[in-house]
Amino acid sequence: MSFALHGLSVSNGVAIGHALTISAASLDVTHQFIASGSEEQEVVRLQQAFELAMQELHDLKDRLPEDAPEEMSAFLDVHRLILEDIDLRQKPEALILKRRYNAAWALTTVLDELLLAFEEIDDPYLKERGADFRQVIERVLYALNGSSELSLAPLYQKLDRQSADAIIVAQDIAPHDMMRFKELNFCAFVTDFGGKNSHTAIVARSLDIPAAVGVKHASEIIQQDDLLIVDGDKGIVIVDPSPMILEAYRQRQAEIKFSKEQLQLLKYTPTKTIDGQQITLMANIETPEDAPDALDSGALGVGLYRSEFLFMNRKGGLPEEEEQYRAYVKTIEAMYGLPVNIRTIDIGADKNLDNADHKLSSNISPLGLRGIRWSLSEPEIFLTQLRAILRASAHGKAQILIPMLAQAHEIELTLELIGEAKRQLEQRQQAYNTDIKIGAMIEIPAAALIMPLFLKYFDFVSIGTNDLIQYTLGIDRADNAVAHLYDPLHPAILKLIYDIIQAAKKENIPVSVCGEMAGDSQLTRLLLAMGLTDFSMHSSQLLTVKREILKAYIADLTQQLPPILSTYEPELLNALVTKLNQ
Ligand code: PEP
Ligand code: MG
Numbered sequence: 001m002s003f004a005l006h007g008l009s010v011s012n013g014v015a016i017g018h019a020l021t022i023s024a025a026s027l028d029v030t031h032q033f034i035a036s037g038s039e040e041q042e043v044v045r046l047q048q049a050f051e052l053a054m055q056e057l058h059d060l061k062d063r064l065p066e067d068a069p070e071e072m073s074a075f076l077d078v079h080r081l082i083l084e085d086i087d088l089r090q091k092p093e094a095l096i097l098k099r100r101y102n103a104a105w106a107l108t109t110v111l112d113e114l115l116l117a118f119e120e121i122d123d124p125y126l127k128e129r130g131a132d133f134r135q136v137i138e139r140v141l142y143a144l145n146g147s148s149e150l151s152l153a154p155l156y157q158k159l160d161r162q163s164a165d166a167i168i169v170a171q172d173i174a175p176h177d178m179m180r181f182k183e184l185n186f187c188a189f190v191t192d193f194g195g196k197n198s199h200t201a202i203v204a205r206s207l208d209i210p211a212a213v214g215v216k217h218a219s220e221i222i223q224q225d226d227l228l229i230v231d232g233d234k235g236i237v238i239v240d241p242s243p244m245i246l247e248a249y250r251q252r253q254a255e256i257k258f259s260k261e262q263l264q265l266l267k268y269t270p271t272k273t274i275d276g277q278q279i280t281l282m283a284n285i286e287t288p289e290d291a292p293d294a295l296d297s298g299a300l301g302v303g304l305y306r307s308e309f310l311f312m313n314r315k316g317g318l319p320e321e322e323e324q325y326r327a328y329v330k331t332i333e334a335m336y337g338l339p340v341n342i343r344t345i346d347i348g349a350d351k352n353l354d355n356a357d358h359k360l361s362s363n364i365s366p367l368g369l370r371g372i373r374w375s376l377s378e379p380e381i382f383l384t385q386l387r388a389i390l391r392a393s394a395h396g397k398a399q400i401l402i403p404m405l406a407q408a409h410e411i412e413l414t415l416e417l418i419g420e421a422k423r424q425l426e427q428r429q430q431a432y433n434t435d436i437k438i439g440a441m442i443e444i445p446a447a448a449l450i451m452p453l454f455l456k457y458f459d460f461v462s463i464g465t466n467d468l469i470q471y472t473l474g475i476d477r478a479d480n481a482v483a484h485l486y487d488p489l490h491p492a493i494l495k496l497i498y499d500i501i502q503a504a505k506k507e508n509i510p511v512s513v514c515g516e517m518a519g520d521s522q523l524t525r526l527l528l529a530m531g532l533t534d535f536s537m538h539s540s541q542l543l544t545v546k547r548e549i550l551k552a553y554i555a556d557l558t559q560q561l562p563p564i565l566s567t568y569e570p571e572l573l574n575a576l577v578t579k580l581n582q
Helices: 039-062 070-084 086-099 103-119 124-128 130-145 153-161 175-181 199-207 243-264 288-296 321-334 372-377 379-395 408-428 445-449 451-457 465-473 480-485 491-506 524-529 539-550 554-565 570-580
Strands: 003-006 008-011 014-022 166-170 188-191 211-213 227-231 236-239 280-285 302-306 340-343 398-402 438-442 460-463 511-513 534-538
Touching: 008 199, 014 243, 039 070, 039 086, 039 103, 039 130, 070 086, 070 130, 086 103, 086 130, 103 130, 166 227, 175 199, 188 227, 199 211, 199 280, 199 534, 199 539, 211 227, 227 243, 243 539, 280 288, 280 539, 288 321, 288 539, 302 534, 321 340, 321 379, 372 379, 372 408, 379 398, 379 408, 408 438, 408 451, 438 445, 438 451, 445 451, 445 465, 445 491, 451 460, 451 491, 460 491, 465 491, 491 511, 491 554, 524 539, 524 554, 524 570, 534 539, 554 570
Parallel strands: 014 166, 166 188, 188 211, 280 302, 280 534, 302 340, 340 398, 398 438, 438 460, 460 511, 511 534
Antiparallel strands: 003 236, 008 211, 014 227, 227 236
16 A cells, blocks of 8 residues: 655655665664584573573563562573573574574574564554564664673665665664765665754755655664655655556656756856856765765865764774874865865764774763864874875865854964864974964854954854754754754854854955855755855755856845845745745
């Protein structure tokens, strides 16, 4: 039966393919046939994992605090009983012995069967018990892995084997996992959670494939291999579409393909408005490997290199100076002399280090020790990064961009540490560009309100609209529950952006927008009207924005701006912006 699920659009286009559902357990499990003759050994490994899991449950029960609720102890007993279940032990053992599945694969196969059986139970209480089995088996899986964290390798194997029509359906995907998906073969993804401007969504957009997030319960409702249409423009997922709907979407796909080909023709056209205003379009990248695409899209540099992705989800500690230096040089060289704004590590909020060796590994709140605050609290790590960037600046036009600044003393400390990094290089007699430009992200409302301070100390500023909106409106950008309140057209946001641009222009300090607003072609004319001449966005969005610029007439847009900035009623404001776009 055909039905549609609704979520948020994060990346445009239409994909038609088959669901590759990723459940929490099967996500993390390697599927491989073990060598013939090693079956017994694998069974022993599985048995040991069961024993370890059992031991853990005993320990947990022993350590239960006196005031722990009574149900807690009963709950642990239920899990112990499940672990003792003879079927649960014998079934995976049989799969190991007969089919030579590795232990983890055998276990999740049994789990999948069990969960399916629980799904069919009508009694809601019994149905819920499926979750207990899942938790118990996950505990054994962890024990098998010998760690508290499982690897994502198996998902990659699955996707490698899949044809390009796989559509990933998951509860949620962390930004660093999304990053690693870049190498894989799939045509769209759908998640239960996530906001339009979360880092996961941003990385997804850079993959240039249709995606919908915040599609509630998608991962429970959609079954493995279901035929799906992902309408990325509307954030809709159609499950098991009728032939007529399928045909309509195939046509839409063909139209999109054609219009993308047309866009390519603009690649070498200078980016100028009708009345001759030169506009600079730069690219946002996450890794050095993104740089060739940036160049290929016609970007005149990298406006934002999110260097934190080099630091995330690493097994063996943070990258040393040499590794960072090599990554930065690789990027700079790939851009052939064009500017590259290397933003210093912006860890926190939905970007976790997830590094077991590091004390500040994860769960830094968006209002916590994020971005420059983290760097200033870890001066050695910060100095290492600064030295690496400075050394890379000897190879091309590297510029330093600092995230999340809000306070005068943060500016002072940051500049002091940049000075210190330079001195260290001089002592080592290592080259760097002594005239390197330093820029600040304006992404906290406080910074936007004290622009003269920033304009005094920095060579350029870049508006991070993603966070500026998050912090001005008090909305977690990664939370789909408040996604409807995340509004780039909120009058307060428009006022802040306009004021930042005007303040910078008055002082002749270059100003750009590198948040997602810059890549939204529906907002291009509005930003041009506000006087913006420098945009930075993912390469995949660049030509669409360029098309808008080529059709724009600044003098006309500027005239339409005053009523937009003085209108506080959303409907009226939207109508004025629609008119601006006509
Ligand atoms: C922003 O906040 O707009 C920005 C560009 O930085 P990030 O999305 O990485 O927080
Ligand atoms: Mg930001």
